[in-house]
Amino acid sequence: MAANGTAEQEKNATMTRQTLYRRRRDTLVEWGENGKLVLVDCGAWRKFAIKPELLELLSLLDHPRSARDVHGAWASSSRPEDEVRRLLERLAEAGIVCRDAPEDDGPAPEADEAEARRDGAGEVPGPGGAPPGAGWTPYELAVHAQASRSGVPTRLRGTPPAARLLHPEALERIELPEDTAPPSRPLDRVLADRRSIRTYAPSPVPLPLLAALFARTARVRGYLPPLKYEQTQRAAPSGGARHSLELYLVAREVEGLAPGAYHYDPFGHALERLAPWSEELDDLQRRTLCVPMQEDQPPPAGLYLTSCAYRTGWKYQGMALSLIYRDTGCLMQTLSLAGTDIGLATCLTGRVESPMTPSFLRPYRDRLIHVGNMAIGLPAPISAAHRLVPLTADKEPERA
Incomplete structure (x- = not known):
């Protein structure tokens, strides 16, 4: 034994x-x-x-x-x-x-x-059967x-963060025109026409088109009760109607607008001018737009999307970042579809900076996080190399 x-x-x-x-x-x-x-x-x-x-x-x-x-x-x-x-x-x-x-x-x-x-x-295979660690950290x-594990909303004690962010240091406030863009086309056509466009016509973007883009995608339509919770109604959905996202316009060539950096005020439908054009803004566009798009020529305009994260965290502590990313995707799709509808060429990029680098946002680095970008211009003719290859029922397209 x-x-x-x-x-x-x-x-x-x-x-x-x-x-x-x-x-x-x-x-x-x-x-x-x-x-x-x-x-x-x-x-x-x-x-x-x-x-x-x-x-x-x-x-x-x-x-x-x-x-x-x-x-x-x-x-x-x-x-x-x-x-x-x-x-x-x-x-x-x-x-x-x-x-x-x-x-x-x-x-x-x-x-x-x-x-x-x-x-x-x-190790257990990763999500979707991927090898462990493949693409995940x-x-x-x-x-x-x-x-x-934090799906239950819990309002924190104290006053909720304001739904409106204003920049008292702004150099100028520009009231935007009301929406004068052409009437919307059928949704199925807009969905079919939407695509990421990385090259643009050598023309400035008309300010009325930008104003229409902001009005149709981000403008505040009103408050949702109870008013003390600072919940607003806008075109894109947002978790708990918290709407933490703030849009910053980097305007290189916009007709009727001095080159520089601007904040869009969705309550007043106005732009707050934060900085004149500089090498810093040129570099910002190249890092957040040109490099991800693999293009040398910067777009006439671009959006630098940020989140006032505590607006969401106040109600959804523990899952705020996840909701912010989802809200960002909703707004990005809304911007992309609206841009397609009114004749703008757009391309979204996921390049994110942490911490944020723009000097015009330096006072807000403890309140805002960078969540994405969008290039904006007028469409240029599409080259044969970039034309869509349609699907056919009986034949797969040839791959180089």
Whole structure:
């Protein structure tokens, strides 16, 4: 009996020694509420109290290592190798580390059902069946997991943030004309015609068209009761009617408007001039528009979209960023469709700055975050290389 037990122990020791261990890619370390370190499993949104000694161990596991290798590298620990091996197995069972392929391709320890679903690297396949870590960072997973667990709106105490942002430092206020653009076309035609256009006619954008774009997409139609909650009605939907997004126009060539940076006031349908044209604005357009669009020629105008994040966070603490991104997508689509409808050429880009770089927004860096951009111009003739290739029922298009 004792001999059989010894043989079984030796077999298990051999199998375990062959196993490699690696820290899960989707784990982060943060400060807990008590000021102590907490390990966060971003994939399953679990939290573990963690001691500094264990943190040192996990730092050694950024690549697959055997228990013997870890024992030799763990300088601050006096644990014997067998104890290190048992600790690694406990961490693997808890899902904090992964078991990788054995060193000599021998049999790995038996896995439970969850482990059986893991890929060859020892981790559960990512969203959509993608390889673990493909296109995702632990931070993105953490934001997604947090948003999925904070779906109940909770109004915070105190006065809600104002729905209107004004710039008292503005150099000038320009009242915009009422919407004089052509009547809207049928929605199905606008949807069919919408596309991202990256090259523009060498002509300034008419100010009345820009005014119509703002009026049809972002202008405030009124307040929603109760008024004390600062909820407004606009064309694009927004979580809780919080409407945190603020539009800044970078005008290079707009007919009837001095080149420079402007803020759109959606309550008064007016532009607040914040800065004259400068090399800084030229560089801003090139970084946020030209580089993402892979174009050398900057557009006549562009939008720099920001969010007054606390407007959303006041009601949706814990999922504010997720809602802001969704609100941004809704507004971007609304802008793109309205631009198509009135004859503007537009292209949205996702290049985001953190922290924001424009000097005209320096006083607001603690209140605003940058969430996106849109190039605006008049459409140029489409070259053959950029024409749409229609789908056919009987033949796939040839691919170069």
